Amino acid sequence: MESINSASLHAIDLLFSGDLELWNIIGISFSVSLRAILFAAPIAILLAFIMAYHRFAGRRVLIYIFNTLLSVPAVVIGLTLYILLSRSGPLGNLKLLFTQDAMIIGQIIISLPLILIMSHTTFQASDRRIWETARTLGASRAQAMLTVMHEIRFGLLAALIAGFGRIIAEVGCSMMVGGNILNHTRNIPTAIALETSKGAFSQGIALGLVLLVMAMFLNLSLSLLQGRGEMI
Amino acid sequence: MKPYSLTFHNIQKKFNQRTLFSIPELVIESGKCVLLTGINGSGKSTLLKIIAGLEKPCQEAPNHTTIIHEGKRLDWKSAYKEIHKEIIYLHQTPLMFDATVSDNITYGMRKQGFDRNTIKEKLNIALQWADLEQVKMNNARQLSGGEKQRVALARAYVLSPNILLLDEAFSNMDTEGRKRTFEQICKLKDEGIGIILTSHELTQTSTLTEEHINLENGELRTVQHHDNIKLYPLNHDALPLRQINS
Numbered sequence: 001m002e003s004i005n006s007a008s009l010h011a012i013d014l015l016f017s018g019d020l021e022l023w024n025i026i027g028i029s030f031s032v033s034l035r036a037i038l039f040a041a042p043i044a045i046l047l048a049f050i051m052a053y054h055r056f057a058g059r060r061v062l063i064y065i066f067n068t069l070l071s072v073p074a075v076v077i078g079l080t081l082y083i084l085l086s087r088s089g090p091l092g093n094l095k096l097l098f099t100q101d102a103m104i105i106g107q108i109i110i111s112l113p114l115i116l117i118m119s120h121t122t123f124q125a126s127d128r129r130i131w132e133t134a135r136t137l138g139a140s141r142a143q144a145m146l147t148v149m150h151e152i153r154f155g156l157l158a159a160l161i162a163g164f165g166r167i168i169a170e171v172g173c174s175m176m177v178g179g180n181i182l183n184h185t186r187n188i189p190t191a192i193a194l195e196t197s198k199g200a201f202s203q204g205i206a207l208g209l210v211l212l213v214m215a216m217f218l219n220l221s222l223s224l225l226q227g228r229g230e231m232i
Numbered sequence: 233m234k235p236y237s238l239t240f241h242n243i244q245k246k247f248n249q250r251t252l253f254s255i256p257e258l259v260i261e262s263g264k265c266v267l268l269t270g271i272n273g274s275g276k277s278t279l280l281k282i283i284a285g286l287e288k289p290c291q292e293a294p295n296h297t298t299i300i301h302e303g304k305r306l307d308w309k310s311a312y313k314e315i316h317k318e319i320i321y322l323h324q325t326p327l328m329f330d331a332t333v334s335d336n337i338t339y340g341m342r343k344q345g346f347d348r349n350t351i352k353e354k355l356n357i358a359l360q361w362a363d364l365e366q367v368k369m370n371n372a373r374q375l376s377g378g379e380k381q382r383v384a385l386a387r388a389y390v391l392s393p394n395i396l397l398l399d400e401a402f403s404n405m406d407t408e409g410r411k412r413t414f415e416q417i418c419k420l421k422d423e424g425i426g427i428i429l430t431s432h433e434l435t436q437t438s439t440l441t442e443e444h445i446n447l448e449n450g451e452l453r454t455v456q457h458h459d460n461i462k463l464y465p466l467n468h469d470a471l472p473l474r475q476i477n478s
Binding site for chain 1: 286
């Protein structure tokens, strides 16, 4: 087992020497999570808007369901998805298990409730005059919705960043439905778990550093955006 | 501008089974300025929003709101598909989009698909009309209350509406701001736009308005003198005035 100091130095060396395997893992992680956010965000934001701006039967039940989904552990989502996608499962014929697509589906399910609930709160807190002004000036419902979204863009961006932050560091679901296959489904959190179990800390620390830098960057962006949101 | 009129029948609004107001008939005509008064909470803003199509009236049978537009009697929902671009509502405190003054003024034209040249032409006219040329590239949210009101009026002016609904247009403004807003409203009226405005400034608006209606205890009445309030509309015998259920 390496000492922490030598492992850390080796980790930095791995990062800056452009270690192909390491950067491949980082690439897979970002590619999967960004695609998941790309799918989850429009659905979540649209649902959040409908739930905030329209009164319909079952609205409160929907909010309650999404709030509950928010606290479901990623590993439980992974387990459910594993059962559904496994060869004997109802969706087994899609042959998605241990693919990046399965990881994306899992990450969509994890991030969607978070983005939805945060966006819903942002829409609820938005000034109703934005919608009314847009509509009275002749904007269609869709145009008025886009105007509202533009006016509260910092709050919505914060929701997206929070959603991305949750899935990029999520290990349980990715491990179960991705299978941690090198150069295919191994992402940062699953690689860290594997390397640590092998006692090879260098790569784990290097990947941990990437996550740490990314978390710092996301949090900094978030607080800057929130600050900007308060100003306007 | 050709003569234009809208006749609303059965405008009723309820909140939690309490009737806020019930108006058997309301006629709005182009080129005419009507002052709408009423105590706080009487439902003035709600009434204006219903007229603008921003809020739904109570649609319980048999009291469906109907609107007579160009000789056709339409229900509230289908009427608004046809007329919502002809009526513009201005909030008591105008909402400025997080954009420049020019972008705010052109917002409605862009959303309604006006062509670029028309937008440019109308923008220049509106900037001059509202005396906003000096601040056209400023963020509209950084303007004073009076300037925001002028942007809001210019934003409506470029769309040439038939009806303009002004909710407390003179509030939160200094004397100069009020004077300028007053002048702008006069110009809009001269162009043949029908205006309903709510205001507590009875003296200032008396020279602008031809008619004064008062919303009190859920009923709309015409005021001939301040101490002489008659049921609105005058000579109305087609529909019985609904009593308040509160």
